[in-house]
Amino acid sequence: MTNETHIQVIDRMISLLESLARHEHASLKTLAAETNLHSSTAFRILASLHHHNWVVRDNNGGYQLGTGLMRYAGQAAQQQEIREIALPIMTSLRDQTGETVNLTQRENDEVVYIERVTSTRMMRVEQVIGSRAPLHVTAVGKLMLAEDTGTACLDYAQRTKLPAYTANTITNAHDLCTAAALAQAQGYALDNEEAELGVGCIGVLIRDAHGKAVAGLSISAPRERRKDEWISALQQAGAEISAKLGAI
Amino acid sequence: MTNETHIQVIDRMISLLESLARHEHASLKTLAAETNLHSSTAFRILASLHHHNWVVRDNNGGYQLGTGLMRYAGQAAQQQEIREIALPIMTSLRDQTGETVNLTQRENDEVVYIERVTSTRMMRVEQVIGSRAPLHVTAVGKLMLAEDTGTACLDYAQRTKLPAYTANTITNAHDLCTAAALAQAQGYALDNEEAELGVGCIGVLIRDAHGKAVAGLSISAPRERRKDEWISALQQAGAEISAKLGAI
DNA sequence: TATTTCATTTCGCATTGTGAAATCAAGTTT
DNA sequence: AAACTTGATTTCACAATGCGAAATGAAATA
Structure with missing residues (x-):
């Protein structure tokens, strides 16, 4: 192994x-x-x-x-289907908010950026498709951690040592797991400059027909532009994609 | 070299x-x-x-x-811009015709499939993004050959020996170059089962601000479904993309 | 023409990657 | 449950492969 x-x-x-x-x-x-x-x-x-x-x-x-x-690379995007379904919805979310919208998938202890629609603003947040980030510094990642059962979250913390990306990165295992649980309860997660200073995200999960979290959807914007009103739009967009994947 | x-x-x-x-x-x-x-x-x-x-x-x-x-792969698509611009227009062309729409770029003696929007029909033509085909068996390829000046078309023929993909493939240098010239004059090219039996294409070129042919747009369908009415829709779509790239 | 700066090629050598064969790991069949 | 299968790993000694120093080319600059 x-x-x-x-x-x-x-x-x-x-x-x-x-x-x-x-x-x-x-x-x-x-x-x-x-x-x-x-x-x-x-x-x-x-x-x-x-x-x-x-x-x-x-x-x-x-x-x-x-x-x-x-x-x-085309073949590698195993979930070609998800991307095709998500893209138009992501685009309209981008148009609503004016900010970059990302689609991510979990791969072991990281999230991978699968698809994106970038903001049209001059100053914007932009991820490279195929790039990665550890779970604990992203909004979607925290939700994914919360999906795991038992001590998985603590195990993750121990395994990765929760490296700090900024002063805001959660580096304490207990804090991380409670933050994850809270995010799960809320139905969305925030990233408050935990991956990069100045960048704030909101994330939600996307589920397939079996209820399994198969991807994450997030809005990334300069922190001071981020608006709480986007949360419901994001949740709606996520639900819409999930629905097209057959989730109940 | x-x-x-x-x-x-x-x-x-x-x-x-x-x-x-x-x-x-x-x-x-x-x-x-x-x-x-x-x-x-x-x-x-x-x-x-x-x-x-x-x-x-x-x-x-x-x-x-x-x-x-x-x-x-994302970076490799040098013309990321072209894809972003073309995608919505390609989608609407697909919806109009119901058939697969491909965006290609020339690379030496081949065209490379850069982006696609696939038909929703049960029987359809589908190319893998990143796959290649020689110029002389595709509609767009012939238009690209016609862009070259001097003996370039004949040189291409000599260099590649014009391998036959089907019984319809043009394997004679002179025939190829006149077909290319004709296509250029018409403003579109056809592929009559020259790459694969049963598959017919219509192709047009996309030009940038300098008038240079930077990509090709094509509709690929089972031959018997292909309609001549699509030609003008395709030309219009191609012109629209060219316009967004700054072509006059 | 001399000089500088890179890109490319050559070449002998040591390292790296190789394949045969041994070992594991999981099923199947007796 | 022992004896086979079948396929995935690992080991290991060896030579082919890929390595870097240095030579050569090719262009640009002085």
């Missing part, structure tokens, strides 16, 4: 891809520097990726992520 | 991913067999991918593509 197999080239390749994702038109030098790889090594890995269309070179010789990757 | 660097592990990893994309819940045995890798090799590569969340294991131990990949 907990196996420590690492393949060097794969690790290196992934850090190159990560670096590529950050920079738009990266030079070999930049990429090699950022990944601490010898330029010849980086060159060889990039050339190999290039053959598979994972990497594209612009006319100045700069490196960029290619479309080869998209092929798998 | 034409460099033949191959890194074995990366090639193997990619064929594993390809295999994973085909099967929903693949066993190690299946994957190893399909990729002609020793099971221990496949195991190690998969385990390594697992660490990076590129591969997920279901509760029966089966392997699946994970969400780690999504992270890059």
Whole structure:
């Protein structure tokens, strides 16, 4: 189960891809520097990726992520259905609030951003699709923790040590579990600058036909813009998506 | 430019991913067999991918593509903007026609499927996002060929040898280039079962502010359902997207 | 023309990734 | 319940593979 197999080239390749994702038109030098790889090594890995269309070179010789990757990412979004159903509802919620709306799924001790509709405002909160955050620093994550039974929440706390992301991050196991329970009772959760200073979220859960929490829906906005009125709109949107998934 | 660097592990990893994309819940045995890798090799590569969340294991131990990949796909769609703009227009075109609508981009001698809205009909045409097709077997591809100047079309023919996908595929260089020129003059192109028997397409180009063809929009349907009335609707949709990109 | 700066290629070597085979782990069949 | 199956892991010794230093190219700058 907990196996420590690492393949060097794969690790290196992934850090190159990560670096590529950050920079738009990266030079070999930049990429090699950022990944601490010898330029010849980086060159060889990039050339190999290039053959598979994972990497594209612009006319100045700069490196960029290619479309080869998209092929798998589409399949990876196992819950294609959920995204299709959620997207229009998310869009209308965005239009109502003017703020970024995110769809997330739990994966072990993290939430993964599956889909988003970004705010049109100049200053806005924006998550990269596929990026991750630990459960305890997000609104939806806390609701997901509350879904677990028994000592799961405490186990999570022990396992992860509840690393602090900001001064507001809940780092005490007991506080976290009561906050989670409270959020569950309310039917929504807040994130008060617990993941990033200045950012506030509201989250709700989405359930399938079996009542199982399969995803989370959240609004992310600069803290001072966040309005309590959005809670009911968000809950309604979440319920609507759940309903389309067959929840009672 | 034409460099033949191959890194074995990366090639193997990619064929594993390809295999994973085909099967929903693949066993190690299946994957190893399909990729002609020793099971221990496949195991190690998969385990390594697992660490990076590129591969997920279901509760029966089966392997699946994970969400780690999504992270890059979003960035890879260089024209994120185009997709966002096109999606609602594509959806309404789908609703008008009831058929699958695809957004494609050219990449060297191929078109890549960037976004799609699938038909709701029982029998429908469905492309995987990120998959590819050669220019000469698609409607949009022919329009893109016609965009090139000079002997580019003939060069393409020589370079690729115009492999036949069906009995209808145009395999003669001269025929292809005149068909492309005709399509360009008409302002739309057809694909008459040239890529797959039974499938017919109509395609148009999308242009940016500089008048450059940056993408293609197409309707794909079972051949006998395809209606000529759709042409003007498609052209209008394409023009609408182009307009939002700043085309005159 | 000389100089600088990167990208690319070469090459001998050590590390890394490899496959055969052993070990586990779970079912099936006797 | 012991004896087989079947498939997933793990081990291990070895050589192919991927590595980095350094050489070479190619472009831009002085």
